[in-house]
Amino acid sequence: MKKILSVITVFVLMTGLVQSQDKPASSMGYTPKSYYTISWNTTFTIGDFNKWVGNASPAGFDIGGRYFIHNGLAVGFNISWQRVSENYSQQTYTIPDKGIAINAENCRFTWMVPFQAVIAYHFIPDKLISPYISLGIGGDYMEHHLMIQEYDIYKTVWDFSLTPEIGALVRFGSYSNWGALIAFNYKWTTNQIALYETTSKNLQMLNLKVGIVMMIR
Amino acid sequence: MNRKFYNSKQYSNNINMKAKLGLLILGVGMAFTLSCTKYPAETDRLLEDLAVITQYDTKVDFNTYKTYSITSYIMKVTDKDTIPITDQTAVAVLAEIDKNMQARGFVKSASAVKPDLGIEVFYFENTTVYTYYYDYWGYYPYGGYYYPYYPVYYASYTTGLASIQLMDLKNVDPVKQLIYCRWNAGIRGLLTGTHTTSDITARVDQAFIQTPQLQTTP
Numbered sequence: 308m309k310k311i312l313s314v315i316t317v318f319v320l321m322t323g324l325v326q327s328q329d330k331p332a333s334s335m336g337y338t339p340k341s342y343y344t345i346s347w348n349t350t351f352t353i354g355d356f357n358k359w360v361g362n363a364s365p366a367g368f369d370i371g372g373r374y375f376i377h378n379g380l381a382v383g384f385n386i387s388w389q390r391v392s393e394n395y396s397q398q399t400y401t402i403p404d405k406g407i408a409i410n411a412e413n414c415r416f417t418w419m420v421p422f423q424a425v426i427a428y429h430f431i432p433d434k435l436i437s438p439y440i441s442l443g444i445g446g447d448y449m450e451h452h453l454m455i456q457e458y459d460i461y462k463t464v465w466d467f468s469l470t471p472e473i474g475a476l477v478r479f480g481s482y483s484n485w486g487a488l489i490a491f492n493y494k495w496t497t498n499q500i501a502l503y504e505t506t507s508k509n510l511q512m513l514n515l516k517v518g519i520v521m522m523i524r
Numbered sequence: 525m526n527r528k529f530y531n532s533k534q535y536s537n538n539i540n541m542k543a544k545l546g547l548l549i550l551g552v553g554m555a556f557t558l559s560c561t562k563y564p565a566e567t568d569r570l571l572e573d574l575a576v577i578t579q580y581d582t583k584v585d586f587n588t589y590k591t592y593s594i595t596s597y598i599m600k601v602t603d604k605d606t607i608p609i610t611d612q613t614a615v616a617v618l619a620e621i622d623k624n625m626q627a628r629g630f631v632k633s634a635s636a637v638k639p640d641l642g643i644e645v646f647y648f649e650n651t652t653v654y655t656y657y658y659d660y661w662g663y664y665p666y667g668g669y670y671y672p673y674y675p676v677y678y679a680s681y682t683t684g685l686a687s688i689q690l691m692d693l694k695n696v697d698p699v700k701q702l703i704y705c706r707w708n709a710g711i712r713g714l715l716t717g718t719h720t721t722s723d724i725t726a727r728v729d730q731a732f733i734q735t736p737q738l739q740t741t742p
Contacts, residue, residue: 410730418562
């Protein structure tokens with residue numbers, strides 16, 4: 308996936324640079340009417356969630372859209388797919404009231420599908436580099452899995468989530484319709500994990516998003 | 525009728541835009557396929573690992589049992605037959621069980637003495653359902669009182685499982701013809717991956733480690 312995203316980024320970057328050379332040097336850019344993002348999402352679990360899966364996971368993908376409603380103020384959406392996973396060797400799980408204990412290598416993972424409405428403010432929306440802050444409000448569909456050999460023990464949990472984010476759009480030329488996105492967010496959810504002795508509440512994570520942007524004038 | 529005319533530069537830009545959009549859609553599709561699979565790829569190797577599953581009778585106080593006896597073979601159950609095996613691995617596994625039982629305070633019965641607990645080990649190679657007559661006759665060389673009560677076991681197991689069964693010979697039910705299993709340890713995954721004898725005996729140790737309740741005071 309890294310290779311694919313690299314190829315796409317390089318291709319768009321090159322075409323953007325070629326386009327930018329066609330424009331007069333005095334051009335200062337434009338404020339797009341809307342823009343759409345596709346980004347690769349790396350998740351770092353924190354708090355209780357980190358006890359469930361400690362690994363940072365690059366298995367994530369995000370699609371977003373923003374529509375400018377007034378100056379730098381935009382509203383939109385984000386839909387993502389994310390997975391965090393970690394293998395643990397020789398852990399023991401017990402069910403005390405039944406006298407059962409299981410010891411095995413196991414894999415814990417959480418698969419997430421977040422969907423959020425977003426409000427964002429771009430400080431200088433017409434510039435080559437357009438920093439922004441945003442707040443996402445929505446929900447997640449999460450599956451928490453504990454896999455031991457061919458057994459897959461899992462729970463499905465829906466939640467409410469909040470995601471404050473800082474980031475920037477970097478246009479490939481003042482008049483290019485394409486750009487890069489880099490963003491960092493903190494996500495707080497009401498989601499919880501309760502599988503065997505593992506109990507985690509209010510799952511939290513940090514996400515690093517790197518992607519491309521298509522702007523509509 | 526309105527017509528829109530393009531000059532050559534606009535036409536070229538239009539083509540470029542379409543090409544970029546096409547590439548983007550292709551890239552998104554591939555990235556989606558690669559990154560959005562729910563299950564991590566590395567879960568496949570879990571099947572090659574040995575898992576130890578134990579269950580003990582929570583109503584039993586193991587301190588009331590003092591002695592045990594153990595068979596000199598492992599009973600191998602296949603689709604075709606049930607045969608005793610006494611190869612190097614079988615001997616090592618039985619010796620490890622012996623060692624752990626003694627470390628937990630149980631005393632191995634002399635052959636002429638009636639034990640409190642009887643241990644049998646099965647290896648289910650590739651069977652799904654089996655029937656077995658528990659042969660406790662061997663534990664009672666001079667106590668044939670219960671003979672010929674042969675409780676019948678019907679069970680279903682997955683392949684490559686070693687099962688250690690600790691039977692209660694102290695509290696046999698002659699009316700219902702039942703011998704109760706007080707502790708069962710299963711070592712799963714023996715037919716996947718490569719496992720040495722020491723891997724298997726380490727799992728035997730693990731079965732005891734995860735059952736601290738299984739002990740008595742001599």
